Amino acid sequence: MTGTSRGVPLAARLPRGPRLDYMSPDAVRSSLGKSLDRSHVVILCSGLLLAFIQAAMIPRGGPVPPYLWMFPVVVLSYFGAGVRAWHLRPSNHLGMIMVYGGFAVFLGGLVSADNAVLATAGGIGATLVLSVMVHLLHAFPSGRVHGRISKTTVAAAYVNSLLLQAPGYLFVHDGPAPALFIVENSMVSQTAQLMQSLLGAAIMAATAFVLVRRLRQADGPRRRSLAPLYAYGAFAVLFVPLGANVLAPLLNMTPEGLMATQLVVVGGIPLAFAHGILRGGFAKTGELEELGSWLSSAGGTRPALAAALSRALGDPSLALSFWVPRHGVFVTGDGDIVAPAAPQPDRGTVKVTVEGRTVGAINYDSSLIAEPELVRTAGQVVAIAVDRERLTAELRESHGALQRSRERLVDAADRERRRIAQDLHDGLQMHLVLLALEAQKLANAAGTDPGTSARATQLRHGIDSAAADLRQLVHAVMPAALIERGLSAAAEDLADRLPIPTTLELDLAGQNLPSAVESTAYFVLAEALTNAVKHSQASSVRVRIVAAGGWLLLDVTDDGVGRAGLHGGTGLRGIADRADVMGGTFTLASRPDEGTKIVVELPCG
Amino acid sequence: MRVVIGEDETLLRHGLTLVLEDGGFEVVAAAKDAQELGAAVAEHLPDLVITDIRMPPSHSDEGLVAALAIRRQHPDMAVVVLSQHMQRRYASELLAASNGKVGYLLKQRIADVETFLADLHEVAAGGTALDPDVVALMVARAKRSDGAVRNLTPRQQEVLALMAEGRSNARIAAELFLSEKAVVQHTSRIYDSLNLTLDGDSHRRVLAVMRYLSHS
Structure with a gap:
């Protein structure tokens, strides 16, 4: 287990039914994707053909051990589960490894073939399926083998089942591949067998070490999901080679019974692992890794970040928002405040955190993505980028708030000016008209002496000139033409x-x-x-x-x-x-x- | 003479009513807003309507709109619009909608009772009364952009302004302390300079001058 896979996903349930194919909705499905679909059909047909061949090779007449009939079923189980996983998680290699497993099982089943060439091929690949199972264990759930220990262990497993298997038929007269027999040398073959057992034990020890470490590093839900798969895988890898020497005597099993049991155990592996990556929550591992690599390459700009999340999770309605702690609100990338929506039946929200601090939230279609863990995991993959974008969004929000407050001030000032202009119009301007009128009446009144009359007229002129000044002032505050x-x-x-x-x-x-x-x-x-x-x-x-x-x-x-x-x-x-x-x-x-x-x-x- | 007033300010409505009644007008209705004004005009069919431009409910230009509507419905009814400020556009709109019997004055002019009442009589008799402020605005504007107006002598420009205000030759003569003959000489020179055809009718004269000023 390396640092890179530490951030890898927790248990999550994926949507069922046709919508499962959400990574590649038809609308955006590339020609490459369609080509992949067709190649999956071809692989599945090959698997069917192999299973058919295997069934056809079962000798007719005479006593046939019933377990032979299980080989084609197991082959089909690997091919079927493998193609299904591959199809639904195109970027995850587990499906492909399972398809390898199907070939390995087919090879192993050839041991009992009548045809010498086929039997020889079977002898060469008799234990290959064990390596494939080790490979699956190490590659689960991301589909890739990470870290030096894992890589070495998987390589060693293939060496063990292919190279160290060789002396068993090269130097043994009645070995599993008589056609390749060179010379009888029990010394070499027994040494090789011993080495194979020792290396097998070392591989199992290393595998156990890696798996236990992964389990310890995983958190609760993920551990609960990983543990049974790991346990089953480890048991299967041990049961096949050790079954004959340890379990059969212990459980008093017949060789046929043992063989059948082993086939059931081996055949269950792809089903369990396929279920694991499809349903058990390791869902979008590959996509999330792509998300991670996209992050490092694209720099994760704002619209791209939400778009990448939306693409990775297959939810076009997905919305990313950012937390602004100063105001205690979520905002969009543009800085607009996201109103806290009432819980809707088909919308889910998970928070994105960095070191326990909320940095954002992802709102998604919960009918499309049933398990919030998947979204949370995706969010964690891009959390740092979200945090970075959050600062930008916070700035935008703050700028937006400032802008809105300035606009409110302008609005208020505008209203105030209009009010002042209207008040002057209705109040002071009107009073000056009345005052001037009074003054003029006084001047015109019968019996007013000429001196007083002249002064009253002068007063009226003064008031008129004050009114003219006031008109200019009102015009400067808010011109009447603008109001009217x-x-x-x-x-x-x-x-x-x-x-x-x-x-x-x-x-x-x-x-x-x-x-x-x-x-x-x-x-x-x-x-x-x-x-x-x-x-x-x-x-x-x-x-x-x-x-x-x-x-x-x-x-x-x-x-x-x-x-x-x-x-x-x-x-x-x-x-x-x-x-x-x-x-x-x-x-x-x-x-x-x-x-x-x-x-x-x-x-x- | 029967008058209907449109003015939303109570004090001014009373003040105006008193001025008019003292001046021998009969105020048959005083409306508080444009709607009431329309109704009062329809009911009383007065000889003269005096209205404020800015009235409730929106306090924008409903008084002017009402005045223009009254002009359309009753082309023979004299209409005088009062305002706290002058707009060239309003003057043009009022003149365009009329063949005389129209006035556009600052409210402050009410205080100069004698002139105000004279203007009302002028308008009621088929003439025109434009506020010196709005005419000054137009003459100043014409002087900026029109060489012919700029080339008039200051005295001729004064006479031009008074013509635009709707003053008769007699009133222009009185205002400028000139003989009526001198005024006639000035006006004919102005007509020559501006290429206007001479017309005795005072309103048509105003219209011609205003049209000239508007287009310059």
């Missing part, structure tokens, strides 16, 4: 009052702009025009206001001296700030003697 008719009327009014000839091009297409956007646009325009009047020495100004595609564009271009900058105290800073607050953009082009062009875009969708 919106941006286009207000822009027109601005242009009317400008001392430089101004052409105005308006295309608001009857759009109902939010009032804060209208106000911002108006004040941006007012500041840009003021700037042009004050600093540009322009002889004309062109204004273009266009609303399209959720954006309001303002373009103020003059033919003046240029040289406008953000730091000249020219009010351009204010324009940039106003645009920024609304989440808009500000661009300034003002080369010397080429005029000034100010473009502001505001989102208004």
Whole structure:
């Protein structure tokens, strides 16, 4: 067991039925995947053919030990389970190893064939199935053999069952492969047999060591899932070679009975392991490993991370969210807060943690993925990347919150300005009309002496002039045109009052702009025009206001001296700030003697 | 003369009513919003309607909208629109919808009772009354973009503004302390400069001048 496989998955149950094939939904299934399907069909047919051949070779007539009939069944069990596992977990090698096992069983069954060539082949591969079982044990659940001990052990197992088997037929007269007999040499053959037994014991010891270590490193649910499989596998590997010498005498079994038992034990192996990777929770090991390798290669960018998880788990509806501890909320990759949804029957959520700290959550279709452990495991594989993305999402969320708060402030300021303008209109402006009226009445009243009358008229003029000042003030706070008719009327009014000839091009297409956007646009325009009047020495100004595609564009271009900058105290800073607050953009082009062009875009969708 | 008022502010409604009644007008109804105004006009069919632009419920331009609707329904009814501020666009809309009998004045002008009442009479008699503020706005704008207006003498520009406000030659003469003959000379030179055809009708004169100013 190496470090790489430590993060490998816990028990998880996979969905049943046709949806099992979720790694390769038809919509995205590549031609390569279809080719794999066809090759699986071919392999399965080969398995069927081999089983048929094996059955056909059983001698007709005469007493036939019934266990011979079990060989083709065991061959089929390996092929069937292997192809099934291979098909459903294309990237997991266990299915392929089981198919090897099917060939090994077929070879082993040839020992009793009538045909000398076939019998010889059988003799060569008689114990191959033991190596395959050792291989399966070491490769479970990921399908790959990890670590030096495991690799050495598996290699040794194949050497043991192929090479050390050889002296048993090369130097034994009536050995399992008479066709290959060279010379009788019991010394060599017995030594080889001893070595085979010793090496076999060493292999079993190493295997036991590796499996026990894996079990110890696994956590509870995973251990409960691994232990029975390991126990069964180890028992099978021991039972086949030791059965004849130890168990049969012990249990007083007939050779036929022993053989049958051994075949049952061997034949159960692929079924158990296939069940293990398909149902027992080692499900997407291969996919998760791919996820891991994708992480190291792709760098795991935001949309890719969720997409990779979605692909690995086969759930297109899967959603990844990130934890923002400061606000105690989950946010999407874009920083939008994810509302805590009410528990839905077909949605499940698991948390992704790094060192016990929540970094994110995966929301998935629980009708598609029955076992949260699988999702949790996948989440753990990408946890570090999730944590990294979380920081980005947190930043986005924080930026989003800041932006929303600024927009609320602008909204509030806009409402406040409108309220003040309305209050002045309804209050002070009206009172000045009445006061002036009173003064004028006083001046006109019969019996008022001419001096008083003149002073009253003067008073009325004073009040009128105060009212004119107030009109200007109200106009500066929030122009009446903006309140009454919106941006286009207000822009027109601005242009009317400008001392430089101004052409105005308006295309608001009857759009109902939010009032804060209208106000911002108006004040941006007012500041840009003021700037042009004050600093540009322009002889004309062109204004273009266009609303399209959720954006309001303002373009103020003059033919003046240029040289406008953000730091000249020219009010351009204010324009940039106003645009920024609304989440808009500000661009300034003002080369010397080429005029000034100010473009502001505001989102208004 | 029978008048209907549209004004949402109670104090101003009363003030205006008093001014009108003191000036010999008969205020037959005083409406608080545009809807009431429409109903009152339909009921009383007054000679003159005076309305504020900004009224409930939305406090935007419903008074103006109501005024324009009244103009369409009762082309012979005189309409004067009052506002706290002047917009070139409103002036154009009101003039376009009329053949005289229209006024657009700042509310503050009410206080200058004599002039205000004179303007009302002018409008009721088929003339036009535009506030000096909005006319100044238009003349200033025309001066910026139109050489002909810019080339008028300051005195001619003053006369042009007063013509646009709807003043008769007699009133222009009184205002500028000129003889009526001098005013006629000024106006004919203005007409020549701006290529306008001479017209005695005061409203058509305003329209021609305003049209000129609007298009310049």
